Amino acid sequence: MVYLLMRQQVTWHPPKVAAKLSVFARMQRVMYLYSMAYLKFQGEGLFNGREILPANQVLITNEKGIVEDIIADSEAGADVQHVNGILSPGFVNTHCHLELSHMKALLPEKTGLVAFVTGVMQHRNFSQETILEAIAAGEQEMWDNGIVAVGDICNTTHTVAQKSLHRLHYHNFIETSGFIPASANTRFEQAVQTYKAFPAVHSSITPHAPYSVSPALFELINEHSAGKVISVHNQETPDEDALFLDGISSFRQLYSMLGADISFYQPPGCTSIQCWLPKTDKPNQVLLVHNTCTTETDIRFAQQLAAGRQQTLYWTLCPNANLYIxxxxxxxxxxxxxxxxxxxxxxxxxxxxxxxxxxxxQTLRTHFTEIPLEQLLQWATLNGAQALQLAHTLGSFEKGKQPGVLLLDKRLESVKRLL
Ligand SMILES: [Zn+2]
Structure with missing residues (x-):
């Protein structure tokens, strides 16, 4: 009987559904041809979030930029905007610290991470007005550069007011740190207070870096992260792995300068990621940021661990900051x-x-010439949207999404925001 029902479904329903869809699709096409309520874009290529479609494809959105369809130019009718360059969904910036925008050009380049972190901590005397103005200017710069969403690290509530204007989408990574285990509860409670100032659905408490977070603090963050996405600065400098492998590291001088006694610390004898990632099993997504010193063994270790616990890892590259620091x-x-x-x-x-x-x-293209353009663009769009749990509306040209529309020069020399 079940078999008969299945046979009935197979032989009867699909043609009926297909016919209905076909009529609906035909009605849509007629609407595109004659209605003024649609925007139509045609470039020299159409990157849809995964691949570059040929130049004869036209992107159709409604007036708000919500994607309706991608169709051949022969079916698109009049009013198509013809542009020179590649059309792309808006960019997703998965690692930023908008609240540090006032520190532009303050710290010298190429001094190494320990000197850089020391410099950031020494420059704290800025007026609230200066900080807020720089935050607004930083957001405007991202808007102008085609960025539609940001994974933003927050140690303060300075960015709350700007973000409440909803010009860009944000996931707020509320950052906490503390290498002294006894301070874990206090530090975590401070992070919870900051977290409460941001929209809970788009925020999570996150560890700063393995060299600045004690196992006790990692545990508190992990417990708070079930089902969420977190972000960790990972293996940004050889000193980080050295701190975990044999303990001989410039971070000891940093803690000494800060007056923190870390004489209790015993190096566990593994690389940084192999020490901290096993402690982070609750989040369902983890952004690993920088990975400047990550080896093939580390990558295999992390992938195997994540696969075994159904966790998705995203490897976030910030090449210009790596070169700067x-x-x-x-x-x-x-x-x-x-x-x-x-x-x-x-x-x-x-x-x-x-x-x-x-x-x-551009920097990635200069240093890694073999990476195809559409792969780079997917990192900057769809992968970013998925990493920030925003792919339901951003990252690709799929019906119902509102990802923004960019026009890119074919050689990636310029970006213009069309929507
Ligand atoms: Zn960072």
Whole structure:
């Protein structure tokens, strides 16, 4: 009987559904031809979030920029906007510190991470007005550069007012740190207070870096992260791995300078990621940011661990900040070889000359010439949207999404925001 029902379904329903869809699709096409309520874009290529479609394809959106369809130009009717360049969904910047925008050009380049972190901590005397003005200017810069969403690290509530204007989408990573285990509860409670100032659905409490977060604090963050996305600065400098492998590291001088006694600390004898990632099993997504010193063994270790607990890892590249701080780049070729889900970030204006995903892609293209353009663009769009849990509306040209529309120069020399 069940078999008969199944046979009935197979032989009867699909043709009926197909016929209905076909009529609906035909009605849609007629609407595109004659209604003024649609925007139509045709470029020299159409990147849909995954691949570059040929130039004869036209993107159809409604007046609000919500994607309706992608159809051949022969069916698109009049009023098509013809543009020179590649059409792309808006960029997603998965790593930024908007609240540090007032520190642009303050710290010297190529001094190494420990000197950089020390510099950031020493420059704290800015007026609230200066900080807020720089935040507004930083957001405007991202808007102008085609960025539609940001994974933003927050140690303060300085960005709350600007974000409440909803010009860009944000996921707020409320950052906490504290290497002294006894301070874990206090530090975590401070982060919870900051977290409460941001929209809970788009925020999560996140560890700063393995060299600045004690196992006790990692545990508190992990418990708070069930089902959420967190972000960790990972393996940004050789000193980080050294702290975990044998303990001989410039971070000891940093803590000494800060007056923190870390004589209790015993190096566990593994690389940074192999020490901290096993402690982070509750979040369903983890952004690993920088990965400048991550080796092939580390990548295999992380992938195996994540696969075993149904966790998705995103490997966030901020190449211009890496060059600014450490003058080195991550092994992008290894990340590609192991099919890592890569995203792109700008880091902050304290460690970068601009907040531009296009500028990051240009640097990646210069140093890793073999990476296809559409792969780079997917890192900057769909992968970023998925990493920030915003792919229901951003990252690709799929019906119902509102991802923004960019026009990119074919050689990635410029970006213009069309919507
Ligand atoms: Zn950062």
């Amino acid at each position: 450490e003058n080195r780049l991550p092994h992008v070729d290894l990340l590609v070889k192991h099919q890592c889900a890569i995203t792109v970030g700008t880091d902050s204006l304290a460690s970068n000359w601009q907040l531009s995903i296009l500028a990051e892609l």
